[in-house]
Amino acid sequence: MSKVKSFAGGAHPPGNKGLSSGAAVVRLPAPEVVTVPLCQHLGAPSKPVVKPGDEVKRGSVIGEQNGFISLPTHSPVNGKVLRVENAPMPHMRSGPAVVIKTESEDGGEVYEPISDWKNADISLIINRIKEAGVCGMGGASFPTYVKLSPPEGVKIDTLIINGVECEPYLTADHRLMLERADDLITGMNILARVLGVSDPCIGIEVNKPDAIKLLEKKGARVVRLKVQYPQGAEKQLIDAAAGREVPAGGLPLNVGVVVQNAGTCVAVADAVCKGMPCIRRITTVSGLGVTSPGNFDVCVGTPVSTLIEAAGGYRGDVQRLISGGPMMGMAMFTDAAPATKGMSGILALTPDEVRDVAEGPCIRCGKCVDVCPLRLCASVIATASEYGKWEDAEKAGALNCMACGTCSYVCPAGRYLVHHIKRAQNEIRAIIRAREA
Amino acid sequence: MAESRIFDLAVSPHIGSSQTTKRVMWDVVIALIPALIAAFWFFGPRALLLAGVSVGAAVLTEWLCLKFMKRPVNFAFDGSAVVTGLLLAYNVPAGVPWWLPVLGSAFAIAVAKQAFGGLGHNIVNPALLGRAFLMASFPVLMTAGWIAPMQWKDGERIDVQACGVPTAQLSESGELDALSGATPLNVLKQTFTWEGDPERSEEVRSMLFSRESLKNLFMGRIGGCIGETSVIMLLLGAIYLILRGVLELRLPLSYLGSVALFGWLFGGPGWLDGNALFHLLAGGVILGGFFMVTDMVTTPVTKKGRIIFGIGAGLLTMVIRRWGGYPEGCSYSILLMNLATPLIDRYTRPQSFGEVSSNG
Numbered sequence: 001m002s003k004v005k006s007f008a009g010g011a012h013p014p015g016n017k018g019l020s021s022g023a024a025v026v027r028l029p030a031p032e033v034v035t036v037p038l039c040q041h042l043g044a045p046s047k048p049v050v051k052p053g054d055e056v057k058r059g060s061v062i063g064e065q066n067g068f069i070s071l072p073t074h075s076p077v078n079g080k081v082l083r084v085e086n087a088p089m090p091h092m093r094s095g096p097a098v099v100i101k102t103e104s105e106d107g108g109e110v111y112e113p114i115s116d117w118k119n120a121d122i123s124l125i126i127n128r129i130k131e132a133g134v135c136g137m138g139g140a141s142f143p144t145y146v147k148l149s150p151p152e153g154v155k156i157d158t159l160i161i162n163g164v165e166c167e168p169y170l171t172a173d174h175r176l177m178l179e180r181a182d183d184l185i186t187g188m189n190i191l192a193r194v195l196g197v198s199d200p201c202i203g204i205e206v207n208k209p210d211a212i213k214l215l216e217k218k219g220a221r222v223v224r225l226k227v228q229y230p231q232g233a234e235k236q237l238i239d240a241a242a243g244r245e246v247p248a249g250g251l252p253l254n255v256g257v258v259v260q261n262a263g264t265c266v267a268v269a270d271a272v273c274k275g276m277p278c279i280r281r282i283t284t285v286s287g288l289g290v291t292s293p294g295n296f297d298v299c300v301g302t303p304v305s306t307l308i309e310a311a312g313g314y315r316g317d318v319q320r321l322i323s324g325g326p327m328m329g330m331a332m333f334t335d336a337a338p339a340t341k342g343m344s345g346i347l348a349l350t351p352d353e354v355r356d357v358a359e360g361p362c363i364r365c366g367k368c369v370d371v372c373p374l375r376l377c378a379s380v381i382a383t384a385s386e387y388g389k390w391e392d393a394e395k396a397g398a399l400n401c402m403a404c405g406t407c408s409y410v411c412p413a414g415r416y417l418v419h420h421i422k423r424a425q426n427e428i429r430a431i432i433r434a435r436e437a
Numbered sequence: 438m439a440e441s442r443i444f445d446l447a448v449s450p451h452i453g454s455s456q457t458t459k460r461v462m463w464d465v466v467i468a469l470i471p472a473l474i475a476a477f478w479f480f481g482p483r484a485l486l487l488a489g490v491s492v493g494a495a496v497l498t499e500w501l502c503l504k505f506m507k508r509p510v511n512f513a514f515d516g517s518a519v520v521t522g523l524l525l526a527y528n529v530p531a532g533v534p535w536w537l538p539v540l541g542s543a544f545a546i547a548v549a550k551q552a553f554g555g556l557g558h559n560i561v562n563p564a565l566l567g568r569a570f571l572m573a574s575f576p577v578l579m580t581a582g583w584i585a586p587m588q589w590k591d592g593e594r595i596d597v598q599a600c601g602v603p604t605a606q607l608s609e610s611g612e613l614d615a616l617s618g619a620t621p622l623n624v625l626k627q628t629f630t631w632e633g634d635p636e637r638s639e640e641v642r643s644m645l646f647s648r649e650s651l652k653n654l655f656m657g658r659i660g661g662c663i664g665e666t667s668v669i670m671l672l673l674g675a676i677y678l679i680l681r682g683v684l685e686l687r688l689p690l691s692y693l694g695s696v697a698l699f700g701w702l703f704g705g706p707g708w709l710d711g712n713a714l715f716h717l718l719a720g721g722v723i724l725g726g727f728f729m730v731t732d733m734v735t736t737p738v739t740k741k742g743r744i745i746f747g748i749g750a751g752l753l754t755m756v757i758r759r760w761g762g763y764p765e766g767c768s769y770s771i772l773l774m775n776l777a778t779p780l781i782d783r784y785t786r787p788q789s790f791g792e793v794s795s796n797g
Contacts, residue, residue, distance in 0.1 A: 013452055168452065235790060248791035321444040326451045333444050347451075355453030361557035363458055366685070366738035374790035379738060380782075397789040405450030412456045413557070419448040 004206055006226035007236040009373040011406045013168050013229055013327065015207060016353075020286045021171040023294035025179055028310055030077045030105045034301030035087050036062065038096040040340040041135040042142045043069030045096055054081045058108025059277050062098045071133045071143050076279035076299035077102040090304070090323035090337040091330050097338065100301070111275035122194050125272055132271035133278045133341070137263030138162060138173075138232070139324055141342035144264055148194050150253050159192050159200035160241050163215075163262040164225055164232030166205060167325025170345045172284040173262045175295045177204070177211040180266050183273075185220050187265030190272050195258055202262070203241045205231055229327060230404040234259050236373050248400045263344075278341055285311040289318035289348030298339050305335040307346050319354050322347040327405040357414035368407035368417060374400050378407035382420035390431060393424035401425065456682065458556075461733075462516025464683045468674030469523050469728065475657045475667030479586035480531035484663045488526040491538035495522030498543045502551035517556050521545050524564035527664025527724060528768065529571065532582030537575060541567040561775040562732045565768045583620060583660040620660045621645055622720045626764040629706060638706070646712045654718035665721040675727040684731060687743040692730045695751020696722050703759055721767035722754065729768070735775040742778075742785040750774045 039045035046063025056062055056075040063073035079100045087097040114120050114128060130145035150156055161184075165173040177184060184202075192200040201221040204212050205228075212222050223241045225231050235246045237259060244255040252259055260268075263281065270276040279300055286293035291312025298307060304321070308314060322329040323337070324344055339346075368378035376397045384392035398421055407417045476484035500513040522542045529538050545567030553559045572579050625645055628638040644650060653659050657667025665671075678684040697713040704711025716722065721729075730736065730750055737743050750770045757766020 011454070013454070239790075245791050248789060250791065319445065320447065320451055322451055326449075328449050329451065330449065331444065331446045331451065333446055335442065335444075349451060354451050356447070357453070357457065360458050361555065363461070363557045363733050364736075364738055365461070365733040366740075366743070369738045369787075370685070370740065375787040376789050377738060377786055380786075396786070397792075400789050400791070403449070409450050409452065410454050410456070412454075412458045412461050414453065414457065416448055418450065422448075 004224045004226050005240040006228055006231065007239045007373055009371050009375070009406070010228040010230060010236075011371050011410050012227070013409055015227070016169050016286070017171050017174070017207065019169065019288075020284050020293040020295055021174055021208075023171075023175075023292075025175050025282055025295045025297050026310065027297040028299070028302065028306070030102045030299045031302050031306050032102055033082070034076055034079075034100050034102060034299055035303065035338040036073060036076065036098045036100065036301035037087070037089060037338060037340055038063040038073050038098065039089075040073065040141060040300060040342060041071045041133070042140060043067065043071070046071065046073040048084050048096065048098060050081045050084065050098060052081050052083055055079075056081060056100060058105060059111075059279065060109045062100075065130070069143060069146060071135055072131060073098075074133055074277040074279050075100055075108075076301055077105050078108055079103045088334050088337045090332050090340060090343060093333075097301075105299075111271070111277070113275040114272050117190050117272050118193065125190060125194055128272055128275075129268055132267075132276070134264065134267045134271055135278070135341055136261055137267055137281060137342060137344070138261035139328070139342050139344050141340070144260065144268065147253075147258055147260070148191070150195075150258075154253050154256075156195045156197060156253060156256055156258050158242050158244075158257045159188070159195055159197040160223075160237060160257060160259045161188050161200060161202040161262055161265055162232055162234070162237055162259050163202045163204040163208075163211065164237060165208075166227075166229050166232040167327055167329070167344070168229075169286045169347055170284045170325050171286070172282045172295055172344055174208050174211055175284075176263055176266060176282050177202075177208070178214060181211075181214050181218055183266045183269040184262055185215070185218055185265075186273060187267070187269035188220065188260075190268055191258075191260055191265065197258075201241060203232075203237050229406060229409075230373060233373065233402060233404055235402070248397070267341075281339070281341055281343065283307070283339060283343050284345035285347075286345065287318075287322075287347040288350045288353055289314055289316060289321075291315045300339055300341055302339045303335065304332065304337050304339065304346055307339065308335060308348065314348060316350055318348045319351045319356070320347075320349045322349065326353075327409065328403065355414070359415050360413040362413055362415060365412060367410045367412065371406045371410050373404065373406065374402065376401055378417045378421065379415070381424060382415060382417045385420040385424035385427075388427075390424060390427045393421075394428045398424040398428060458517075459515045461683050462520055464678060464681050465520050465728065466516055466523065468677045468683075469520070469527070469664070471670035471673045472527065472664045472667055472724070473523075475670040476527075476531065476663045479657055479666065480584050480663060483584075484531050487529065487531065487533070487535060487538050487663060488523060490535050491526035491542045492519050492522035494539040494542040495519065495525065495546050498546040499551065502547055503555070506551070508555070512556060515556065518546060521550065521563045521567075523664070524562075524728060525567045528564060528568040528662050528721070529579065530582035530661070531584040531663050533578050537571060537578060541571045544570045557734055559734055560778075561772050562729055562735050565729060565772050565775075568768055569772060586658050586660065586666070620720065620764065621650070621654065621715075622758065622764040623660075625715075625719075626758070629759070642706070646715050651714060651718060654715070659719075662721065665724040668718050668723045671723045671727060678727070684727070685743065687740060688731045688736060688747050689726045691744045691747025692726045692751050693717060693722065693747075695748040696726070696754055697751075699752050699755035700758075702755075704755055716755065716758070720758075720765040725750075725754075725767040725771055729771050735778060737778050737781045737785065739782060739785040739787060741787070742781040745781050745785065746774050746778065749777065 044067040083099040089095040499518040545563040549563035549566035700716030701713040753770030
């Protein structure tokens with residue numbers, strides 16, 4: 001058995017994964033109406049190519065790629081376009097979306113499978129991953145094909161599959177590793193071939209022994225990781241699994257590494273081997289605010305309210321509705337927002353689970369400094385930010401912060417450290433832009 | 438379509454550890470209780486009275502200051518003023534008049550804490566500045582108010598001599614007056630200045646360093662300030678804090694290690710012949726090491742900085758004990774290092790993740 005690896009710093013929030021980790025993935029049929037966002041990926045939104053009244057097929061393009069860091073968007077159903085409008089979004093107030101009336105959910109227009117991917121032209125595979133609209137399924141939703149096209153001269157020698165799922169409550173990747181292990185390994189091998197990497201590995205926290213065992217049995221190389229938040233943060237995962245430190249302000253490819261989420265591997269396998277565009281994902285619905293937490297395979301565009309109903313509906317006093325995990329996820333003001341490719345979970349949290357305290361003065365306990373996985377002094381940056389001293393905040397490394405929230409989690413004074421640091425980041429970036437202009 | 442519900446928005450993270458400032462402060466108060474029990478046992482009910490008025494004065498002063506400055510007065514009940522009041526009382530001898538700790542606590546809260554902006558903004562440890570204020574203003578009361586500890590035998594209270602040093606003999610030497618309840622560190626300090634009588638000094642020192650004397654130091658059967666004498670009870674409190682995840686061990690360990698090292702290096706009459714254990718157990722080192730060096734507000738936030746702070750405070754403690762004007766240097770050493778904290782923080786900021794590699 002390989003050694004359990006980890007990174008320096010971090011915290012141990014209660015996992016609460018038992019709520020849903022035993023629940024097998026339930027495939028939800030498409031709802032009567034889907035609201036498909038045109039910006040489910042990081043980068044420029046897709047440009048809508050349909051208008052109200054158009055007939056669309058499952059898998060047909062409804063929004064085309066609009067720039068390098070962008071992706072096309074596909075219809076998850078056969079049906080008729082009702083509207084192209086601004087709709088509430090999980091990660092922002094509202095965004096462009098195509099509203100489609102569902103007629104059926106089979107057949108449709110899928111791509112030609114590339115069954116001989118082991119010998120196919122690599123550019124063909126990358127193009128397929130692009131045209132199928134595959135983006136990072138871990139939450140950041142970065143277009144996958146961009147990560148597979150490193151700049152000239154950059155040599156990638158390591159591919160790490162992120163099966164860590166360090167956010168509390170979330171179990172979607174855990175279930176995906178158990179139930180779609182073969183597709184996961186196929187996707188990993190396709191990505192390894194594209195990148196020219198010979199020995200890819202999967203990083204998994206040791207709280208998922210069944211997934212580790214299964215994937216090892218199927219021949220994958222698993223790196224066991226300690227249960228510690230944020231073990232699944234890209235830089236921390238690379239540090240733990242490959243022993244390399246990504247330069248501040250740099251990318252994993254600067255140290256020859258590409259990281260892809262476990263869900264992304266499955267999406268890649270679907271796109272390449274089945275020609276299936278990215279129109280579904282597995283997501284966790286959990287928290288003490290839902291009756292029966294579980295994991296669901298859903299169409300993008302399915303309203304969050306439908307997901308909540310699938311989990312038995314709300315229970316008790318729901319204080320907060322979150323898209324993603326409780327550490328980095330976004331609070332949503334409405335459950336009318338639709339599911340997206342990057343939605344790893346929906347949490348309905350009760351007042352018992354949410355920490356909602358008045359912000360007190362910093363008592364300089366230094367806990368935020370102890371736990372920061374990026375070795376930043378969060379309290380120093382946050383204080384500079386509160387006083388509007390953007391230069392001080394920048395000098396203290398504000399731009400390196402990835403907002404993992406570990407500092408806020410441990411802060412006894414309940415300071416909104418992440419909020420203050422994010423604000424400083426915005427201000428500093430504005431200053432830098434002004435300087436360059 | 439059903440009216441859809443509007444949920445609250447908030448920034449991530451949405452969950453947090455159960456540790457709050459209030460819980461930290463009250464944990465410290467709980468951890469200080471065993472030493473108070475020891476003080477009651479050895480110095481009598483007067484120790485409780487002084488601790489009580491000191492805490493009362495601290496909380497009242499905090500409340501008045503907050504009221505006066507139109508700030509939320511519930512800060513007065515977050516436990517931090519209670520900690521300050523208790524620590525102030527622990528740092529005065531049990532024989533002082535009741536108004537002395539009241540004055541000290543009021544000064545600690547009003548001047549050392551609230552004048553700088555209240556919780557989290559004070560530069561030096563309020564309780565220690567309060568003590569320094571009392572030492573400067575009432576030096577006689579603060580150094581003559583020692584009470585010899587009491588011992589119980591067959592249901593009756595009997596006085597014991599300070600750490601096994603026979604009182605009569607000490608008085609006979611003509612150099613030491615009224616030492617019946619003197620602290621062991623006082624006695625040690627005087628042995629360094631008995632010029633012309635090296636044999637006598639050696640004899641007293643060997644008594645101080647004897648197994649029985651060290652045992653008394655450990656239990657607290659010695660003269661000293663109210664809360665500093667009973668090492669075992671202070672350690673009990675420290676263990677509680679460690680179990681509650683309140684105590685970060687870099688500060689206490691580097692401080693105690695530094696006191697032991699420098700105590701051995703120059704804590705005796707010559708070089709390399711000090712008794713490290715005696716220096717650890719005597720005076721306020723254990724109280725300071727676990728409850729004042731560890732004051733979060735006035736010590737560095739960086740890991741390296743905390744170790745530097747502890748070593749520096751230990752060195753200063755021993756320098757004052759050996760060559761300074763006072764027999765005990767614990768409180769002044771911490772105050773001096775408090776002042777160096779911003780500087781230490783500035784120069785020990787860790788290199789952030791990936792910075793080394795990006796700079797080549």
